[in-house]
Amino acid sequence: MATRHNHALPRAAKDLLDGALARHGLRGTRHRELIFGSLLARRDHPTAEEVFVRVKAMAPTISLATVYNCLETLVQCGLVRAVNHERDATRYCPNLSEHAHFHDRRTGRIYDVDLPEDVVERLKELLPEGYEADSLELNFHGRSAVKSKETVGAAAASA
Amino acid sequence: MATRHNHALPRAAKDLLDGALARHGLRGTRHRELIFGSLLARRDHPTAEEVFVRVKAMAPTISLATVYNCLETLVQCGLVRAVNHERDATRYCPNLSEHAHFHDRRTGRIYDVDLPEDVVERLKELLPEGYEADSLELNFHGRSAVKSKETVGAAAASA
DNA sequence: ACAGTAATTAGAATTATTCCAATTACAAGG
DNA sequence: CCTTGTAATTGGAATAATTCTAATTACTGT
The missing domain is CATH 1.10.10.10 (Winged helix-like DNA-binding domain superfamily/Winged helix DNA-binding domain)
Structure with missing residues (x-):
């Protein structure tokens, strides 16, 4: 082949x-x-x-x-x-479905985390009167115990 | 005085x-x-x-x-x-209580949004097995209808 | 083929931030 | 209160990511 x-x-x-x-x-x-x-x-x-x-x-x-x-x-x-993560270079992600990101402090790697629509709606309800969000961005920071050798590995993905 | x-x-x-x-x-x-x-x-x-x-x-x-x-x-x-917001200069915030940020696209202004502890806990449950977040960052993007003349104005604050 | 617009290019310019080497300010011990 | 070691501060140079600029090149529709 x-x-x-x-x-x-x-x-x-x-x-x-x-x-x-x-x-x-x-x-x-x-x-x-x-x-x-x-x-x-x-x-x-x-x-x-x-x-x-x-x-x-x-x-x-x-x-x-x-x-x-x-x-x-x-x-x-x-x-x-x-x-974007802090002042690091911007990274690009072709995952079109609503999702959050997990930033592994140790490796610098980023993983997608599925973000259900109803969670997004619930979060938008945190906004006070008069604030209308058309998008939101959720980033987790921590360390993954997963030994993924290359990239994604665990969290949801697919466009 | x-x-x-x-x-x-x-x-x-x-x-x-x-x-x-x-x-x-x-x-x-x-x-x-x-x-x-x-x-x-x-x-x-x-x-x-x-x-x-x-x-x-x-x-x-x-x-x-x-x-x-x-x-x-x-x-x-x-x-x-x-x-941090996109590639803009880093901004500094003395609000120690857990909170999210609302970025007004029109004015570039940032407002604090109270983020209850239980919401934070609920969000961390979105992470798959093996991913442990010690912090998270939540940013809303949109336009506020509020005509706040100076700074905060609406969303929660106080250190 | 031609005109007009959009895309691409190389390199200069910008911006926010960090680094560096040298000076200054403290704090503790004598 | 003098010395000394370490931490803090300084101005300016250096860096890194990105954007801008002024051409060039490539298409698209006629």
Whole structure:
């Protein structure tokens, strides 16, 4: 079996991407596809730099600025979430379902944690009169006892 | 009434500060006191730069590096919380009670939102086996309808 | 083929923060 | 109250992530 490292987007993902871009009046370009694909291929919350090195394998002339541009575009289109932790570099996450993040203090790794819709609703009720949240962000900090060798491992995922 | 702008720490706050510093084997210095005092005087989540200009009024020779140092010290001692929002400058918050933050997209202002202990406990139960969180961070994003002219205005506060 | 707009590029610029090496301030012991 | 060791402070240089800029290049629709 010829190991295909070209991260070709599965049809469903490609449709999702093209649809979202079109809806925002943007073009579907090779770079946007590659970057979205690279996020889906290894859903491990890479930084822009990390995405940069990954996609350079298949588009050696791509520039870091383009990676930033494309990631921002994907975020704008609602296909990707930007995840910040303290002052560290922003990380990118293609998990579209509502979820929280667990930051492992020891390894710096980030895991997705499923966040049921009813919990989100309940949390929004904490807001006083006159405060309307359209989104929320929940981050746990601690140490995982799990010896996951690579990335996700335990907490929920899937886009 | 002579408007005293010297932010003299109330006894209780001073004891809190000195106690915490002592417990960490650190000295109680004028700068640390001034900075802690300036945070307590206007609990509006200032950035390091903003703290810098505020304390310069009473310690004109203080350097920005010292402000960063002192703020970090206060955070280490558990007297102050560092609040990050996307890539914006870190803001500092002397509210020690467990609370969440509401970020007003329009004004960029941050409000404290009371976060009851039982809610925190309930949230930690979302974590899968093997993930132990020692802290969590909850941020709401949206627009407030409240016309608060200055800072807090609505959501809970008090240290 | 052409025009007009969007995407990409390399590198400079910005911003917040940290680092550094040198000075200054204390606190405890003599 | 002098010395001495350590902690705190300082100004400026250094860093890191990201954004900006001013071209170039690539498409899309005519």
